[in-house]
Amino acid sequence: MRTHRIRIAAAAAVTAASLSLTACQGSGNGTRDEGRASSPTTTSPVTTAPEPTAPTSADTSGNGSTSPQGSQGSPASPTTPAENSGRTGGKSTPATTDRPCDASAVRVVYSPVSRPLNHALLTVTNTGRTACNAYHAPVLRLDDGQAAVAVDRSTKPQAVVTLFPGESAYAAMILSAADGSGQHGRTSKKLTVWFAPCDNVGSAGGPAVLKLPAGTYTDSTTRVTYWQSSMEDALAF
Numbered sequence: 001m002r003t004h005r006i007r008i009a010a011a012a013a014v015t016a017a018s019l020s021l022t023a024c025q026g027s028g029n030g031t032r033d034e035g036r037a038s039s040p041t042t043t044s045p046v047t048t049a050p051e052p053t054a055p056t057s058a059d060t061s062g063n064g065s066t067s068p069q070g071s072q073g074s075p076a077s078p079t080t081p082a083e084n085s086g087r088t089g090g091k092s093t094p095a096t097t098d099r100p101c102d103a104s105a106v107r108v109v110y111s112p113v114s115r116p117l118n119h120a121l122l123t124v125t126n127t128g129r130t131a132c133n134a135y136h137a138p139v140l141r142l143d144d145g146q147a148a149v150a151v152d153r154s155t156k157p158q159a160v161v162t163l164f165p166g167e168s169a170y171a172a173m174i175l176s177a178a179d180g181s182g183q184h185g186r187t188s189k190k191l192t193v194w195f196a197p198c199d200n201v202g203s204a205g206g207p208a209v210l211k212l213p214a215g216t217y218t219d220s221t222t223r224v225t226y227w228q229s230s231m232e233d234a235l236a237f
Contacts, residue, residue, distance in 0.1 A: 100197045101132035101163060102205035108193050110210045119235060120173045120216075122193070124227070126163035134161045134169035134227035139194040139203070142218055149173070155225035155237050169227040170234035175218050182219030188212055 105128030111121040126132055140149040152174070161169040176182050193208045228234040 097131045097133065097162070098198060099130065099132050100195060100204035101126065101134050101169075102195050103193075103208045104128075104205055105130075105132065106163075106195075106208075108208040108210065110191060110212065112213055112216075113235065116235060117178050118175045118217075120175060121231060121234060122171045122173060122224070123168050123231075124163070124170075124195075125168040126165050129165055131162055131164045133198070134163060134195070135198055135204075136196040136200050137224055137226040138171050139196060140173070140224055141192040142188040142222070143190050150223040152223045152225050152237060155228070157226055157228055157233070161227050161229045169229065170231050171227050172225045172234040172237055174221065174223050174237070175216065177219060177221040182221040185217060185219040188216050188218045 101124060105126065107125045107127050109123045109125075111123065113119050113121055122138060124134060124138075137151040137155075141147075142149065163169055176185065189212055191210045191212055193210065194206075195204045197204045225234055225237050
């Protein structure tokens with residue numbers, strides 16, 4: 001009887017260890033874009049600047065992390081949000097990969113929008129040949145600042161967004177307070193974008209460096225959402 005109990009306890013320990021090892025992989029269950037709609041007008045990508053040191057990210061809950069490697073996109077100016085194309089008729093399905101998206105196989109585009117007020121849209125498109133996961137939120141740095149842009153944790157989606165080749169994920173930047181209550185207002189000229197790994201520690205590669213449109217105003221309330229599966233979801237915050 002004692003031997004039987006020991007065997008049961010050992011089996012339980014092995015099961016627990018297996019679950020802990022695959023927990024990060026399990027978080028890769030992804031959402032898929034549904035339907036096909038027009039995407040914002042974009043211009044040709046901006047040349048990537050020399051890779052800077054990744055900052056420690058901040059979020060509205062006070063938690064910190066760092067993040068990733070990139071390619072670049074150039075500013076665009078959509079006037080209304082529209083859902084970008086995913087796979088036609090696609091539905092939410094489990095992710096087929098635990099590989100984080102990184103700048104070596106994506107294109108990043110910063111797009112000012114007219115509505116909501118003081119918002120901009122970040123679009124990351126998988127330009128590689130295999131699927132990747134847009135984990136957590138982009139880790140952003142304005143100009144040469146050491147602190148990362150705060151992450152709005154209330155925007156966390158129910159599932160990680162998985163990008164198959166050609167598909168996109170979206171994150172909104174709230175640039176400044178609409179009521180003028182923000183402090184330390186400034187005109188920012190450069191945005192550095194990292195991508196987070198599954199465990200949100202460190203970065204998945206180096207950054208993408210984007211030149212911001214002239215007159216991009218930011219202040220102490222600047223923040224970014226988690227990656228979302230559609231423009232509408234990203235710009236709803």
